[in-house]
Amino acid sequence: MSTKLLKRIGKLFSDDLRYQNRKKEGKAAGSLVLLSAFLCIVLCSLSTNPWFVSCILTALLLRLALMPPEEIAGVMKATLAGAALAALITLPAVFTGSPRTLGTVTMKTAESVMLLAIVSEQLGWKGMTSAAVSLHLPDLFLLTLNTAVRYLHLLGRFAARISEAVSLRQVGEKNWKTSGTGGIIGTTFLKAQRMADRNAEAMACRCFDGTYRTLARHSFTWHDAALLAADALAVVLFVYLQAIAV
Amino acid sequence: MKLDAESKALIQLDKVEFSYPGYEEKALDGVSALFFPGRCYTIEGPNGCGKSTLFRILLGLNFPDAGTYLFDGKPVTKAAMKNSRFARDFHKRIGFVFQDSEVQLFTQSVEDEIAFGLYQLHLPEEEIREKTEDYLKRFDLESVRDRAPFTLSGGQKRRVALAAVFAMDPEVIVIDEPLAGLDEKGQRWITDFLKNRKDSGHLLIVSTHNRDFAGVIADVHVYMAEGKIRRIAEEVLSCRK
Numbered sequence: 317m318s319t320k321l322l323k324r325i326g327k328l329f330s331d332d333l334r335y336q337n338r339k340k341e342g343k344a345a346g347s348l349v350l351l352s353a354f355l356c357i358v359l360c361s362l363s364t365n366p367w368f369v370s371c372i373l374t375a376l377l378l379r380l381a382l383m384p385p386e387e388i389a390g391v392m393k394a395t396l397a398g399a400a401l402a403a404l405i406t407l408p409a410v411f412t413g414s415p416r417t418l419g420t421v422t423m424k425t426a427e428s429v430m431l432l433a434i435v436s437e438q439l440g441w442k443g444m445t446s447a448a449v450s451l452h453l454p455d456l457f458l459l460t461l462n463t464a465v466r467y468l469h470l471l472g473r474f475a476a477r478i479s480e481a482v483s484l485r486q487v488g489e490k491n492w493k494t495s496g497t498g499g500i501i502g503t504t505f506l507k508a509q510r511m512a513d514r515n516a517e518a519m520a521c522r523c524f525d526g527t528y529r530t531l532a533r534h535s536f537t538w539h540d541a542a543l544l545a546a547d548a549l550a551v552v553l554f555v556y557l558q559a560i561a562v
Numbered sequence: 563m564k565l566d567a568e569s570k571a572l573i574q575l576d577k578v579e580f581s582y583p584g585y586e587e588k589a590l591d592g593v594s595a596l597f598f599p600g601r602c603y604t605i606e607g608p609n610g611c612g613k614s615t616l617f618r619i620l621l622g623l624n625f626p627d628a629g630t631y632l633f634d635g636k637p638v639t640k641a642a643m644k645n646s647r648f649a650r651d652f653h654k655r656i657g658f659v660f661q662d663s664e665v666q667l668f669t670q671s672v673e674d675e676i677a678f679g680l681y682q683l684h685l686p687e688e689e690i691r692e693k694t695e696d697y698l699k700r701f702d703l704e705s706v707r708d709r710a711p712f713t714l715s716g717g718q719k720r721r722v723a724l725a726a727v728f729a730m731d732p733e734v735i736v737i738d739e740p741l742a743g744l745d746e747k748g749q750r751w752i753t754d755f756l757k758n759r760k761d762s763g764h765l766l767i768v769s770t771h772n773r774d775f776a777g778v779i780a781d782v783h784v785y786m787a788e789g790k791i792r793r794i795a796e797e798v799l800s801c802r803k
Contacts, residue, residue, distance in 0.1 A: 442670050442708065462670050470664070470712055511665055517623050518666035521658045522730065523650050523682035530670070531677050531694060 344539035346439050346447030352547050353435045357428050359554045365561040368554055369423045375546075376430050383437065391433040398429035441465055446530055455528035463515070467508065475504045572734060572765055573597035573620065578629035580615055589615040591789040592629070599733065602756070602766040604776040607786035613769040616786070617736055620767065621658050622649070654683065657732035661739040663723035667711035672703050672722050675711050679730040693729055701725040717748035724755070734765045741772055753778055 360369050380388055402425035409417040439447065441462075448458050482496045573596070580590040590612050597603060605613045618624040619631060625640045632638070633652060643649045660666045669675045676697050680690040698704045701721045706714060711722050720740070727735065740756065741749045756779050760766055770776050776783060785793040 441710070445670050463668065465670075466668060466710070466712060469710075514660065514662075514665035515668055517621075518658075518660060519668065520623070520649075521621055521653055521656075521666075522679040522726070523653045525646070525650065525682055527681045527684070529674075529677070529681045531673050531691065 343438070344537070344543045345450065346443040347450035348540055348543055349435055349439060350444075350447045350451065352543055353431050355547055356431055356550060359550060360424050360427050363554060363558065365557040366420060366423065368557045369420075369427055371553060371557075372550065373423065373427050373430070376427065376434065379434060380430070383434070387437045391430060391437060394433040395426050395430040399426040402426070442530075449530050455526060458530075459528045467511070470511065471504055471508055474507055475500055478503060570598060571596035572599050572634055574630075574632040575619075576630045576632075578619060578626040578631060580619060580624060580627050582615075588789050590619065590626075593789070593791050594629075595784065595791060595794065597734075597765055597767060599765045600760070600763045601781040602760040602768065602779050603782045603784055604780040605767065605769040605784045605786060606771070606773075606776055607792075611786040612789040613786060614738065615789075617658070617738055617767075617769065620734075620736055621656060622652055650682075654730065655732055656734040656736065657727035657730060659720075659723050659727050659735070659737040659740065661742050663716075663719040664712055666723055667719060667726070670710055671708050672711055672714070673698060673707045675722055675726050676703075676729050679726055683730065697725045697729045716743045717745065717751070720744060720748065720752065724752075728759070732764075734767065735759065736767045738769050739771070740768060741770065741775055749775070 356372060360372055363369055380391055383391070399422050403418060403422045406418045406421045409415065436444075445458055445462060448461070478500050482500060486496070575593055575595045578590055578593045579588055581588050593612070593616065605616065607613060615624065619626060622638050622643050625631075625638070625643075630637055633656070636642070636648075638652065643652070658666075667675055669678055673694055677690050677694045680693055685693070698707055701724065703718070703721060703725060706718060711719060714722065737756070740752050744752065753775060756766060756768065760779065760781075766779075768776075768779065781796065783793075783795045784791055785795070
């Protein structure tokens with residue numbers, strides 16, 4: 317692994333813009349979005365009628381078409397990657413007498429990945445946490461989730477900066493690739509440990525007793541009503557198409 | 563006379579000694595001092611003189627190997643801090659702003675950062691919201707309320723860290739190098755802010771290398787070197803005015 321690769325990984329994690337540009341609160345409630353996504357994925361997994369998955373995929377593509385271009389690109393990248401991987405894994409099924417499996421699994425995978433990517437783009441980090449709070453997930457879970465996201469960002473930024481510093485000093489004939497990489501990983505690890513200690517102390521200094529809440533508040537909007545209607549429609553469609561399939 | 567002064571001191575250190583595990587030399591060597599409410603103390607001295615260690619002792623993050631540390635007349639010891647009620651009451655009364663604000667900001671948004679400490683105090687939800695709004699306004703953070711604290715600039719992070727600590731309204735505020743990494747505007751803002759807080763009756767203990775800054779805000783200058791307090795100098799208030 318070269319320092320260039322480490323620098324890219326670091327920059328990937330430290331990409332501020334994903335957090336800075338998110339101002340999407342005030343639409344559908346995060347908890348409702350998460351539950352709807354879960355429902356959709358479960359229905360698609362249970363469905364034996366390919367028309368149902370096709371309908372859901374069509375609805376998702378319609379939703380995707382209403383999103384900004386950079387978000388569409390992000391969702392499509394994840395979807396295509398997931399679908400390609402699923403197709404690759406199920407490819408042997410074509411040669412073992414079950415060619416439909418390839419299409420079914422690939423479509424279901426594409427649907428699930430696309431749905432999760434849209435939810436991720438729509439909610440963002442803060443929305444996810446607020447949704448988790450609404451769903452009464454344990455405080456410890458939320459704290460762990462937030463700390464993990466934050467550390468990915470901070471340590472990613474740290475690693476990217478060290479990589480830059482190392483690459484600036486990569487002069488002459490000596491091969492820095494291996495020694496430089498080891499140094500960066502080691503230093504980042506030590507930094508992480510130090511930050512975790514400081515973090516724990518900061519929390520203790522602010523009387524942390526396990527309570528971890530968020531101030532986000534959401535009132536019922538027409539977005540919520542539309543989402544609930546879509547959920548109901550999906551359930552009706554699922555039942556109808558299953559009945560036809562039987 | 564001495565006993566009278568001690569009884570009014572909120573923090574009393576008496577011949578405090580401390581060494582870090584694995585090191586023979588003492589990080590603090592016989593430190594004695596009294597800290598009174600409504601005053602600002604600047605702790606000055608070269609790097610490695612024991613300022614940060616003194617702060618860790620004051621905050622109950624480390625404990626003296628010898629000597630005593632009394633906070634409002636009660637000894638702050640490892641055994642006492644194991645009592646969660648004592649530790650909670652103690653930390654409620656003494657706030658700390660780290661030199662590197664980033665390590666003390668751990669929530670997903672600026673408003674949640676301010677509310678974090680208030681939730682720990684188990685205040686009613688409405689009061690938490692009101693206080694959070696109030697401190698967002700006071701610290702001019704309304705425009706970044708939804709932003710993750712670690713995506714802010716250095717000056718904004720420092721303001722968030724201060725707001726998060728001051729919202730809990732502690733009696734004692736310990737600040738490590740408040741001007742570090744700030745531009746001129748940020749430094750001016752912090753200086754004015756700390757002057758105001760001192761006037762409102764808080765006990766401020768501030769470490770700094772900046773003599774000008776210390777001259778502006780300090781009532782008492784504490785000079786440290788090699789783990790010892792070398793000199794305590796009180797400002798002559800009339801001269802400063």
